[in-house]
Amino acid sequence: MNGGMNVLPQNKYGEILEQLSRIPFNTLFARSVLELKANGLVWADNQDNPKTVFIANSYGMSLLFGDTERQGFNTSLRHYMLNKDGERSKYEYLQVYPDKWNSKLQALLKGKIINHDTLANQYPQRELEAMLEKHRKSHVFQWQRVNFKYAGTNKTINIDPQYKIKLIDSNIWERIEGSVIPKYFWKSEENFLLDGIGYALMNGNDIVSIAFSSCKHENYLEIGVETAEKYRGRGFARQVCQELLTYCQKNNYIPVWTCRKENTGSYKLAKSLGFIESLILPYYELVH
Known part of the structure; x- marks a missing residue:
């Protein structure tokens, strides 16, 4: 046609x-x-x-x-x-x-x-x-x-013993809530668990913050982040993102980060982790 x-x-x-x-x-x-x-x-x-x-x-x-x-x-x-x-x-x-x-x-x-x-x-x-x-x-x-572009180096971040970082598995996948979460980026849970990667910062059974591969192709891994609303503003996203960056370093992945510049939370988090601006482009929000 x-x-x-x-x-x-x-x-x-x-x-x-x-x-x-x-x-x-x-x-x-x-x-x-x-x-x-x-x-x-x-x-x-x-x-x-x-x-x-x-x-x-x-x-x-x-x-x-x-x-x-x-x-x-x-x-x-x-x-x-x-x-x-x-x-x-x-x-x-x-x-x-x-x-x-x-x-x-x-x-x-x-x-x-x-x-x-x-x-x-x-x-x-x-x-x-x-x-x-x-x-x-x-x-x-x-x-x-x-x-x-990632220009940082691997850092060790001390985490309060009250919190634990766990690999995202099937049990955690089912309980993740928010707008930037794996199920919105991957065709299925099975696809993510087979080909993706992600970590969850836990407070007991509470999912505090997650960092995961929203996309993963060849040696590139794009990072997605979500923090539960009641835990925001306390640096938890940075802690779990650092875990994913450590994974990238150990497994030879190039970490990728993109966001709307007006999304100040994501923008500042990227800068704090060692990412630097490489390109700024127009980005159109369509009528909805």
């Missing part, structure tokens, strides 16, 4: 992997979809010879890349980004490549993109939050996505 955003059959995913490998920033979440490690969907302008591709990971991250001038695809893309059919009810954040897509989206969405930094310079925090909520169902927000 030609003309719009056509669902690409899974037997075509392998053809997209080579194109994906040429993108010069972190796309592991998209690769996980193509390699069937994570749930998601792939659309293309043409099922037989795709020139423009959109990969949506079910966690809520997506990637658009390829030819910017496929008119039928772009019409469907505008419809999708503005949630014209009302099917999207949760966050979805989009990255694009090449850079030409950023100006293309400005033209395509015709005033429907609001730059968060511009608003943040005009309004105090409370008014800013109200402004965001007011426009969230009608406009796309542009944020900043930070790619980090």
Whole structure:
């Protein structure tokens, strides 16, 4: 099929992997979809010879890349980004490549993109939050996505004897709650336990904080972190992340960290662990 955003059959995913490998920033979440490690969907302008591709990971991250001038695809893309059919009810954040897509989206969405930094310079925090909520169902927000590079060294962190770090197993998996947790990044518990890795900081039977591989490909391991609400702000995430970094060092994995720059908790945690900024990209929150 030609003309719009056509669902690409899974037997075509392998053809997209080579194109994906040429993108010069972190796309592991998209690769996980193509390699069937994570749930998601792939659309293309043409099922037989795709020139423009959109990969949506079910966690809520997506990637658009390829030819910017496929008119039928772009019409469907505008419809999708503005949630014209009302099917999207949760966050979805989009990255694009090449850079030409950023100006293309400005033209395509015709005033429907609001730059968060511009608003943040005009309004105090409370008014800013109200402004965001007011426009969230009608406009796309542009944020900043930070790619980090690990420049730290392995550290030993002393943990209060009250707390223990345990490998995430089937029993712990079933009890993990939150928004950044393994079940949202992996196709199944079995896939995670076979191919992933993660640690949980425990207070008795309480899961205090977890650090886990949200994506794991070749010698790259992307880190996901979640801390139970009642334990936040006490440095527990740093302790369990250090355990995962030690695992990476011992097993020759390159740790990967990316986050929205405006997510100050994740941003500061990355810096405290020895990650440094390597690239900042536009990051689009789609209408929902």
